[in-house]
Amino acid sequence: MSLTQPVTSDHQLARLLQIGIVLEEVVEARAGKHAAETDEAADPDLATLLEEASAESARHRRRLENLLDDLDADTVPFEEIQTLVEAQYEADEDFDGVLYDQLCNEETAYKFYDDLIESIELSEVEFGVEHDRLLETLRLIREEEAEGVEEVTELMEARL
Amino acid sequence: MNTQAQYLKAIYLTQQQADGPASTGEVADLLDVSPASANEMIGKLEDRDLLDHEKYKGVDLTDEGIAQARDALQNYCIIERFLIEVLEVEEFQAEARQLEGVIDETVAERLDTIIDREPQCPDCFNAEDDVCGLLDVEAEVRSD
Numbered sequence: 439m440s441l442t443q444p445v446t447s448d449h450q451l452a453r454l455l456q457i458g459i460v461l462e463e464v465v466e467a468r469a470g471k472h473a474a475e476t477d478e479a480a481d482p483d484l485a486t487l488l489e490e491a492s493a494e495s496a497r498h499r500r501r502l503e504n505l506l507d508d509l510d511a512d513t514v515p516f517e518e519i520q521t522l523v524e525a526q527y528e529a530d531e532d533f534d535g536v537l538y539d540q541l542c543n544e545e546t547a548y549k550f551y552d553d554l555i556e557s558i559e560l561s562e563v564e565f566g567v568e569h570d571r572l573l574e575t576l577r578l579i580r581e582e583e584a585e586g587v588e589e590v591t592e593l594m595e596a597r598l
Numbered sequence: 599m600n601t602q603a604q605y606l607k608a609i610y611l612t613q614q615q616a617d618g619p620a621s622t623g624e625v626a627d628l629l630d631v632s633p634a635s636a637n638e639m640i641g642k643l644e645d646r647d648l649l650d651h652e653k654y655k656g657v658d659l660t661d662e663g664i665a666q667a668r669d670a671l672q673n674y675c676i677i678e679r680f681l682i683e684v685l686e687v688e689e690f691q692a693e694a695r696q697l698e699g700v701i702d703e704t705v706a707e708r709l710d711t712i713i714d715r716e717p718q719c720p721d722c723f724n725a726e727d728d729v730c731g732l733l734d735v736e737a738e739v740r741s742d
Contacts, residue, residue: 443601443699450696456685457701461708514685522684522712546708553702 444561445554451565452511454554459502461550463519465543466495471523472536484536487593491540491586498547498579505575508567537594544586551580601699603670604629605639606648609657610667611725619656671720674698675730676706679713682733691728 445451473488496516503513555576558569565572608628612620626636644651648663659667677697681690701709716722716732724731 445700446696453685453693453697454700457680457697457705457709460680460684460712461705464708464712519684519712526712526714542704542708546704549702550705553700553705557700 443557444563445557445565446561446563448509448563448566451558451567452506452509454557455502455506455509456511456514458550458554459499459506460514460519461547462495462499462502463514463516464523465547466492466499466516467520467523468543469495469540472539476536483593487589488536488540491543494582494586498582501575501579505567505572510566537590537597541587541590541594544583544590548580548583548587551576551583555580602639602643602648603666603673604699605636605643606659606663606667607670607674607698609640609649609659610664610671611723613657613659615725616656619652619658621656622651625657668720669703670698671723673701673703673706675720675723676710676713676715677701678729679715679733680709683713684709 445454469488470492473485473492476485476488478485499513499516506513555573558565558573558576605625608625609620612624612628616624622636622640623633625640626633629636640649640651640657643649643663644657647660648666649660650658652658674694678690678694681687681693681697687693716730719730722730722732
């Protein structure tokens with residue numbers, strides 16, 4: 439299913455940005471947890487990738503929060519999502535392997551931003567946040583997610 | 599505009615309630631679209647072998663149509679639970695209906711990692727209340 443419906447209001451845009459923030463927070467928490475569990479001396483490439491991924495998600499979150507500010511909407515506190523990630527983490531058996539999990543993170547985020555950008559481009563609504571700044575921010579984040587997919591894929595291929 | 603997934607979900611729920619084929623009028627009502635729009639999409643879904651349509655009898659999802667409808671319903675359940683449990687949205691049904699056409703299943707899968715969803719999902723969905731039958735929504739909202 440691809441997103442082809444335009445964003446219809448500030449409220450809906452704010453909700454979608456909140457979802458983006460939560461997705462970033464999930465990555466930040468999961469990659470951070472995996473980084474902490476990785477032996478840096480034994481696997482420096484993996485440890486670096488995870489630490490950078492966690493830090494990048496934190497940067498993306500802050501950029502989304504700046505957009506959300508203009509829409510007078512609240513963010514979702516990181517600590518809240520971190521607690522939820524921790525609570526569900528043990529029960530999660532769908533993702534085998536830290537790299538695969540990180541690949542899913544990057545691919546999901548890329549798809550989300552790609553759909554969101556398309557949906558904003560289709561919209562004729564004048565949003566409470568400046569249109570060019572909104573799209574510029576989201577496109578930049580999307581580009582970094584695409585680079586993230588490449589980096590994880592390269593590391594996976596190097597280990598085959 | 600409603601997507602294919604939204605139509606399949608609406609037909610699936612209507613068929614469950616009718617315990618038989620779904621009338622196109624009921625499907626149109628559920629999606630808040632005109633009967634003409636519903637008929638047009640139903641024709642497309644029939645071309646894609648997702649349902650059988652018999653005049654004066656109604657529409658009947660094929661096995662593939664049922665599988666896709668259940669995926670769409672599960673996606674919807676994830677969005678509803680996420681809105682209730684994480685974002686604490688009171689008007690979650692209305693917002694979930696807006697978001698179901700714009701939240702991809704891969705994104706929903708990720709949101710699913712931080713919510714409490716039961717293994718029997720989506721069989722526990724209560725179509726009349728438009729929410730998971732196992733969810734005590736009032737308690738969830740009060741606890742916020």
